[in-house]
Amino acid sequence: MLLKVGELARHTGLTVRALHHYDAIGLLAPSARSEAGYRLYNAADIARLHAIQALRLLGLPLAEIGGLLGAEGGSLPTIIRRQMASLDQQIAQATALRERLGLLEQRLAEGAQPDMKDWLATLEQMSIYGRHFSPAELKSVMSNWRTVADQWPPLIADVAALMARGVPADALEVQPLAMRWMNLMGQWMDGNFDLIARWGEMYRREPVARGDDGPPAELVDYISAAMGVRMAALLRHLSTADLARLGKPPEDEWRRLAGELAALQARGVPPGDEAVQAIAREWARLFDAFTGHDPALAARLMKAMGAEPVLQAVAVVKPPARDYLLHAMALLQQKNPPPPASTP
Structure with a gap:
């Protein structure tokens, strides 16, 4: 030939x-x-x-x-x-x-x-x-791929299962997977939204880039629609620069604390008890690290989570445990108020 x-x-x-x-x-x-x-x-x-x-x-x-x-x-x-x-x-x-x-x-x-x-x-x-992509970008993406590769197959399988059941992409049930997908993409691409957008565009437009074992285009479109709903909710309160500054969510630690909190609440322990206060302090420390030690960003994110059902659908702590935790954190702040802002 x-x-x-x-x-x-x-x-x-x-x-x-x-x-x-x-x-x-x-x-x-x-x-x-x-x-x-x-x-x-x-x-x-x-x-x-x-x-x-x-x-x-x-x-x-x-x-x-x-x-x-x-x-x-x-x-x-x-x-x-x-x-x-x-x-x-x-x-x-x-x-x-x-x-x-x-x-x-x-x-x-x-x-x-x-x-x-x-x-x-x-x-x-x-x-x-x-x-x-430039050689430097490809090098970064390949280096990070090793840290996320094992997490993609189960996530893709979970998304495919929802699609098979006919769950609409804008349903709240899809939001936990949309958050996992967004977090994994952010971890893979170092939080670079431009890189994420270009990778997604290439994946949709270039069948060869998907290979034989990548998720099908219809699955990517489905989860992209769900992520669009989540992004719209976030962007009503935060900028893309804010989102890029967020760290990797400490999901395992938050789940552990949420379990301990639920047990204390079930026993009727008041929010001011030292055991609950210890959880509130640890939760505040993790949230502070997640939001880059920026109180203003933390406040905007908390406001978004309180106002948007889409974001509440993926919260680790569900009502009324969320109110229980917020009460404990408010008491903690009363005991340890932030220092007054310095004046020039």
Whole structure:
């Protein structure tokens, strides 16, 4: 099978002009030409193009790539291993790409020659990620991916279960999953809302970026709609800058405290009791850290949670335990009022 230059450009995401330039500098010369003089590329040419693009992603200039390929004798297994090592450090959501590279490496080690479609699919993914993100951004996303990878499959399964039951995306029942999704995306993308938005746009628009094992587009649209409801509620009280400053919610600690609080309330222990006050102090400490030690931001978030049913749907403490906790925290503040603001 031979590809014309335009066909190769469409498959790889490169421009015809770039391929012509590679030919002109002797980096990638087509193996054949048609009777009309059109460039024709075979499987070996596509394999070499894969190697060129792999080395480009490693940061090597074109002037050095030709010599390196010549020195290594076109050793594709070596180049693929180097590319995989780089991807492990630079690309977050490139799991599908990494798996393809592993398959190619394995087949090469076994003495098999990868199909042309394998090379083309890999080149296409490389091109898509490179169009949307800088190398520094990809490196950050890949580094963070290791910390969140295990949390995605169960969350995706929970969202899929709600969809299967026909629960509308704007139902309060979906909000706990919307919060988990938002928190996980924030942890993955370092709270960078621009990066989150660009990743979501790429995921929706580029089927190749989703790979074979990513959540389907309809599931992403569903949870995005639910997150839109949550974001609208938050933005009625906070700015996007406020949201970016919020830390990772200490959910496990809050759940533990909520259980202890519910037990004390069930026993009729008054909010002013030292056991309840100890929980209030710990809760205040965690909330202060979560809101970046900013009392004004903490106050705005508390107001939002008190006013928005969407946010209350995911609160760890439910009424009347919430009123019990707020009463305890008010008593705690009376005992330990904040220092007066200094005057210039």
